[in-house]
Amino acid sequence: MATYKIEVDRDACISISNCVAIAPNVFQLDDEGKAYVVKTDGDLPETILEAAKSCPVDAIILKDEQGKQIWPEK
Numbered sequence: 001m002a003t004y005k006i007e008v009d010r011d012a013c014i015s016i017s018n019c020v021a022i023a024p025n026v027f028q029l030d031d032e033g034k035a036y037v038v039k040t041d042g043d044l045p046e047t048i049l050e051a052a053k054s055c056p057v058d059a060i061i062l063k064d065e066q067g068k069q070i071w072p073e074k
């Protein structure tokens with residue numbers, strides 16, 4: 001099963017929490033209300049992609065195992 005490399009642009013994150021609602025085993029908000037990655041493979045890849053797409057400011061960046069950016073689409 002493919003796994004994503006996940007980055008969160010913490011400067012961009014505006015604490016909307018959509019990502020936490022969709023993939024709570026991967027994303028949580030820290031004390032500053034910014035999303036961080038709890039466990040890269042905590043939820044299914046399609047759920048992680050859905051979470052990334054739900055972010056209104058595209059603060060979640062997904063790359064495949066070869067480092068190719070999957071989301072946001074360039």
Ligand code: SF4
Nearest residue numbers: 013014016017019055
């Ligand atoms: S959906 Fe985007 S803006 Fe909202 S908490 Fe997650 S990363 Fe931050």
